[in-house]
Ligand code: CP
């Protein structure tokens with residue numbers, strides 16, 4: 001059996017994704033214990049390796065704690081700690097560490113690094129964010145939506161801001177979980193053609209506009225993210241100029257459905273992509289969203305490790 005990689009939401013079938021989200025809800029209900037029917041036999045001898053080419057607070061801590069709460073162990077390394085930095089091929093690294101650990105999570109600068117690990121590892125590889133996508137985040141986000149609003153199928157989600165890695169995983173999720181997604185971006189910062197073409201090909205209900213008010217009209221949830229993702233610092237002035245009109249503030253939230261949620265994967269920059277009044281206000285669920293990373297990671301790990 002090939003390893004169960006968690007690389008992207010478009011690469012896993014919709015039924016499995018639904019099961020992972022439902023397992024996340026069950027993990028949350030069970031707290032620090034593991035749900036009885038998900039007793040992960042053998043996990044006490046398992047080790048998760050976490051590799052970071054870029055910084056992380058939530059992904060690093062939630063995966064580490066998730067693995068401990070499941071009964072296993074984890075070890076985290078920065079890219080600079082590995083011989084890859086001195087020229088050892090990723091393929092060789094993936095083959096070697098597969099002999100030591102039971103799963104590898106990587107946060108990579110380039111998506112190709114993730115896929116190279118997956119092609120060469122003999123244990124599951126998990127995408128902890130790349131320049132292209134951030135699938136683990138969206139599993140937690142769907143959990144967060146559903147615990148307040150009920151099933152996400154058929155509902156309306158709006159994105160206002162940069163058409164970035166998080167937006168791309170929302171696009172994948174719109175198709176797989178069958179919700180409507182309206183995305184407002186300046187045309188220069190639209191999501192990539194590849195992900196948009198994929199969404200069109202599978203019949204996802206995606207509206208792409210340059211008007212944030214159009215995107216958020218009747219939305220059950222408004223989502224945004226930083227205007228300057230990791231690795232884009234040199235482009236910050238241009239991005240801030242292009243994205244100024246896409247900030248999520250109280251006026252934009254008034255265009256959404258009454259009681260609409262506000263989500264942000266964090267880290268957030270108040271006064272730029274979101275006003276303090278919105279992120280710290282009554283419609284914001286960002287702290288639950290951050291907490292749900294832990295429960296979602298436990299579900300993702302249970303599936304990848306085959307202990308589900
Ligand atoms: N949302 C998220 O992935 O946060 P970190 O960069 O802190 O992991």
Ligand code: NVA
Pocket residue numbers: 129164165166225226228229230265266267
């Ligand atoms: N788009 C952001 C997400 C951070 C979790 C980035 O890539 O930096």
